Amino acid sequence: MRTTVGIIGAGPAGLLLARLLHNAGIDSVVLESRDRAYVERRQRAGILEQGTADVLRAAGAGQRMDREGLRHDGIELRFDRRRHRVDFPALTGGRSVMVYAQTEVCKDLIALQLAEGGPLLFEAEALAVEDAGTDAPRVRFRHEGREDVLECEYVVGCDGFWGVARKAIPVELTQVFERTYPFGWLGILADVPPSHDELVYARHDRGFALLSMRSPSVSRLYLQVPDGTDAEAWSDEEIWDELERRFETADDWRLERGPITQKSVTPMRSYVHEPMRHGRLFLAGDAAHIVPPTGAKGLNLAVGDVVTFARALAHQQATGSPELLDAYSETCLRRIWQAERFSYDMTTLLHRAPGATGFEDRLQLARLDRIASSRAAETDLAEGYTGFPFG
Numbered sequence: 001m002r003t004t005v006g007i008i009g010a011g012p013a014g015l016l017l018a019r020l021l022h023n024a025g026i027d028s029v030v031l032e033s034r035d036r037a038y039v040e041r042r043q044r045a046g047i048l049e050q051g052t053a054d055v056l057r058a059a060g061a062g063q064r065m066d067r068e069g070l071r072h073d074g075i076e077l078r079f080d081r082r083r084h085r086v087d088f089p090a091l092t093g094g095r096s097v098m099v100y101a102q103t104e105v106c107k108d109l110i111a112l113q114l115a116e117g118g119p120l121l122f123e124a125e126a127l128a129v130e131d132a133g134t135d136a137p138r139v140r141f142r143h144e145g146r147e148d149v150l151e152c153e154y155v156v157g158c159d160g161f162w163g164v165a166r167k168a169i170p171v172e173l174t175q176v177f178e179r180t181y182p183f184g185w186l187g188i189l190a191d192v193p194p195s196h197d198e199l200v201y202a203r204h205d206r207g208f209a210l211l212s213m214r215s216p217s218v219s220r221l222y223l224q225v226p227d228g229t230d231a232e233a234w235s236d237e238e239i240w241d242e243l244e245r246r247f248e249t250a251d252d253w254r255l256e257r258g259p260i261t262q263k264s265v266t267p268m269r270s271y272v273h274e275p276m277r278h279g280r281l282f283l284a285g286d287a288a289h290i291v292p293p294t295g296a297k298g299l300n301l302a303v304g305d306v307v308t309f310a311r312a313l314a315h316q317q318a319t320g321s322p323e324l325l326d327a328y329s330e331t332c333l334r335r336i337w338q339a340e341r342f343s344y345d346m347t348t349l350l351h352r353a354p355g356a357t358g359f360e361d362r363l364q365l366a367r368l369d370r371i372a373s374s375r376a377a378e379t380d381l382a383e384g385y386t387g388f389p390f391g
Helices: 012-023 050-058 063-068 088-092 102-116 236-246 298-319 328-350 358-373 375-386
Strands: 005-008 028-031 070-072 074-079 082-087 097-099 124-130 138-143 146-151 154-157 175-190 199-203 209-215 218-226 260-274 281-283
Touching: 005 012, 012 028, 012 102, 012 298, 028 124, 028 138, 050 063, 050 097, 050 298, 063 102, 074 358, 082 088, 082 358, 082 375, 088 375, 097 209, 154 298, 199 328, 199 358, 209 236, 218 236, 236 260, 260 328, 298 328, 328 358, 328 375, 358 375
Parallel strands: 005 028, 005 154, 074 199, 154 281
Antiparallel strands: 070 097, 074 082, 124 138, 138 146, 175 218, 175 260, 199 209, 209 218
């Protein structure tokens, strides 16, 4: 099998890249190790930056998002029983975010790819990327019980942190920057309408809490818990009681409870692999970088990567110049490090570290009070949350 761009992974990054290349007249093949049902139901991110939503619309994949997604013009910060709303459009010249689950993005892009795009092979496990440093890279993969080879001009690894693409970059050429946090998020899905019409980020002496949603009838909520926590060790009643404590306010706001349909614990880490390119192999999304979910940046960073690659390849094919492809890693990393900084700031602003002192608690409250009282500080948060420009 032969193609121009071999894409490993049919998450939102790989699927969007295939769509962008199709619209530019560039052929591709997508290899996905899981089956279609798994890809369309795995719960991940749910916040789309302004730029991500605009890219989906321009790619012809935004119709259902605009119909069913929830546009949010702000978030609420809670601390010391106080409530402060950050108004995104007023601070950013009209930018907002969209609540639309990754599962739904994948469903939309899969339908488009199968109807209009190149081959999308499910249950096709990539085994290795070979000859990445040459002009003819290959992806060895297993599909329908036999091994095959996908011969490419370029390979893009959108196969996540545990995928094979990054392993094809020689260790002696790489640098890794990472931080592991001593806490995680206990997340739940609940069949109950959200208790607030926008996301609520709460800093509390007992730990962080987040009120989010998947739809007008399904709530998504999170609690900061110690690293290594077993989600099943928490009863439903204990979860709701703890959420209620951490979202407490001085007014009459109340948290609505409902049946919990899913529980899981997400570890928290920051990770960046440099470079993001070796020869004709390019890394995108979690294959190259991970952020703690506090800043809602993971999916959006992946979109920035594939937009940068698609633009660069289209430029090379139109002009013959490899300038933008050669700058791929540097271009992506400028945006990635800003998102890493923002996510780290949000995480340390809102989570209480184990063994935190009273001094550190007071600093957190002072930082939050600064955001609530300074338009400049508030604008910095709003600009970071709604998204940094694509390369």
